[in-house]
Amino acid sequence: MTLAQTAPRSAHRPDRVGRPLRILAWASFVAEVVIIGTGGAVRLTGSGLGCTEWPLCTPDSLVPLQAQGIHGLIEFGNRLMTGVVGIIALAVLLLTIAAFAGRRLVTRALWFAAGGIVLGVGAYVVANPVGLGAFGFSSALLLAVLAAMVDSVRRTERRRDLIVLAWIVLAGVMAQAVVGGLAVVSDLNAFVVGFHYTASLLLVCVTAAYLVRLAAVPGPRERAVPSWFAMLAHVTTLALAATILFGVLTTSNGPHSGDEDVIRNGFDATFLAHVHAWPGYILAALVAVLTVLAWARRLPVRRWLLVLVAAVAVQIVVGVWQAREGLPELLVGIHMVLASLSAAAMTVVILNLKAPIGVLSAPSTDDASTVVS
Numbered sequence: 001m002t003l004a005q006t007a008p009r010s011a012h013r014p015d016r017v018g019r020p021l022r023i024l025a026w027a028s029f030v031a032e033v034v035i036i037g038t039g040g041a042v043r044l045t046g047s048g049l050g051c052t053e054w055p056l057c058t059p060d061s062l063v064p065l066q067a068q069g070i071h072g073l074i075e076f077g078n079r080l081m082t083g084v085v086g087i088i089a090l091a092v093l094l095l096t097i098a099a100f101a102g103r104r105l106v107t108r109a110l111w112f113a114a115g116g117i118v119l120g121v122g123a124y125v126v127a128n129p130v131g132l133g134a135f136g137f138s139s140a141l142l143l144a145v146l147a148a149m150v151d152s153v154r155r156t157e158r159r160r161d162l163i164v165l166a167w168i169v170l171a172g173v174m175a176q177a178v179v180g181g182l183a184v185v186s187d188l189n190a191f192v193v194g195f196h197y198t199a200s201l202l203l204v205c206v207t208a209a210y211l212v213r214l215a216a217v218p219g220p221r222e223r224a225v226p227s228w229f230a231m232l233a234h235v236t237t238l239a240l241a242a243t244i245l246f247g248v249l250t251t252s253n254g255p256h257s258g259d260e261d262v263i264r265n266g267f268d269a270t271f272l273a274h275v276h277a278w279p280g281y282i283l284a285a286l287v288a289v290l291t292v293l294a295w296a297r298r299l300p301v302r303r304w305l306l307v308l309v310a311a312v313a314v315q316i317v318v319g320v321w322q323a324r325e326g327l328p329e330l331l332v333g334i335h336m337v338l339a340s341l342s343a344a345a346m347t348v349v350i351l352n353l354k355a356p357i358g359v360l361s362a363p364s365t366d367d368a369s370t371v372v373s
Contacts, residue, residue, distance in 0.1 A: 108148070205344055243280045
């Protein structure tokens with residue numbers, strides 16, 4: 001008798017969660033994608049220094065003044081979007097803790113937050129004389145969030161995966177705000193700006209992973225595809241990561257520096273554009289092979305691979321188009337957003353390489369019964 005035959009019927013069902021959590025989880029994913037678009041708009045319109053200070057926009061004002069013009073409004077709008085993303089991430093976290101760990105742990109998390117604010121005020125007082133008050137406050141609050149995450153995970157027995165993912169998103173948004181401030185005070189250092197985008201893309205992947213796990217049956221998981229297929233999928237992930245990495249380097253050294261007075265003197269952007277294309281074509285070939293094999297063997301990831309095929313195909317078309325047209329701002333922005341959607345689709349494919357024990361009625365191969373917790 002197999003595990004699928006002995007598993008109770010209730011073990012084949014995902015946890016029931018309230019509609020508000022599901023809606024907010026989707027809102028968190030959408031918001032992370034949108035902020036990549038607004039961040040791209042800041043850079044592509046030359047508004048990276050539209051607000052010359054952080055967290056204030058000017059030395060004397062939180063909001064942009066008339067002298068900042070449209071660039072100040074665009075930069076400040078992206079900062080406001082960071083606040084929206086953070087509020088949604090916090091709501092998802094608190095609802096997740098309440099649903100799977102109880103209100104007592106919600107209260108503990110809020111106490112950690114209060115302690116972090118007190119610690120942040122102290123750090124601000126110490127660091128402000130050297131002009132780092134805002135960074136001191138943010139760093140102290142981030143440390144409190146990390147401490148609260150460890151405490152919540154240690155005290156939780158159900159759905160630790162969801163709680164960890166929700167904490168990562170909140171901590172990531174807070175860290176992103178600090179990195180954004182560093183980008184401003186460093187006069188749009190190419191590596192800081194590139195890291196800022198990469199971290200945003202990773203948060204898109206984490207929110208996508210949360211959605212997948214929220215809809216999944218909890219518990220130990222078994223491989224749902226042959227081992228060779230799983231290995232090929234992970235190689236494809238590496239090709240995607242390489243494509244994105246070289247894309248970030250290319251854009252960082254291209255004409256869209258974020259401000260007309262910032263001149264890049266790093267890598268050769270023309271050469272990097274060709275290097276960026278090579279792993280991109282390898283990625284397209286690997287995704288095509290995976291999709292054909294998945295449909296030929298009727299593997300459970302086949303429909304999500306179609307989504308990945310569409311995302312990568314459109315991404316390649318836009319990439320070639322923008323290169324031939326001299327990198328127009330709109331196409332570069334679309335290319336940036338599509339990269340995050342491609343990464344999110346790849347994340348969903350990888351997570352669906354395994355399924356909860358007992359859900360698969362018949363493994364695709366003999367080695368598909370290998371149990372992985």
